[in-house]
Amino acid sequence: MADQMPDAPYGKPYFEEIRADNLHPESSVGSGAGAVTLESMAALVGEVLLSSGSYAINPRTGLLEQVTLSPLPDGLTLNGSIYMCPDGVALPDDLSSNGGIVMTDGSRLYENAYYNGGVLCAP
Numbered sequence: 001m002a003d004q005m006p007d008a009p010y011g012k013p014y015f016e017e018i019r020a021d022n023l024h025p026e027s028s029v030g031s032g033a034g035a036v037t038l039e040s041m042a043a044l045v046g047e048v049l050l051s052s053g054s055y056a057i058n059p060r061t062g063l064l065e066q067v068t069l070s071p072l073p074d075g076l077t078l079n080g081s082i083y084m085c086p087d088g089v090a091l092p093d094d095l096s097s098n099g100g101i102v103m104t105d106g107s108r109l110y111e112n113a114y115y116n117g118g119v120l121c122a123p
Contacts, residue, residue, distance in 0.1 A: 069111040076102060083113065083120045095120065 028035040042062070075089035083102040085091060094107045102120040104110075113120050 067109050069109050072110050072113060078122055081122045083122065 027038050029038060029041055030036060072083070073089060073091055073095070075086060077084045077086060084100050085095075085097040085102050086100070091097065091102070092108070094105050096103045103118050104115055104120045106115050106118075109115075110120065112122060114123060115121075
């Protein structure tokens, strides 16, 4: 039987169809027990990059952008990885307190913090 494998198994037509705008966030990277979704991989990369203070994944666009990170307001505390706002701590306009949990509208990015569905969290 003749070898039927193409010279390039993932040749040009395959790669021409893959673009960042047509990948689903739940697409897997890897296989088996070690597979992770693109969405979770992006979140992990975002956490690492946010801690560097140079680049971040913009929660509104999903794009990696060079950013200026704002310092967190003084007085916030942590409950696990969730930022908490004790009574009397003043918050800027983009942050609010929901039962003490610091919520963000995502319009500003903060040092040592990331946006998790509206909740401001520590990496």
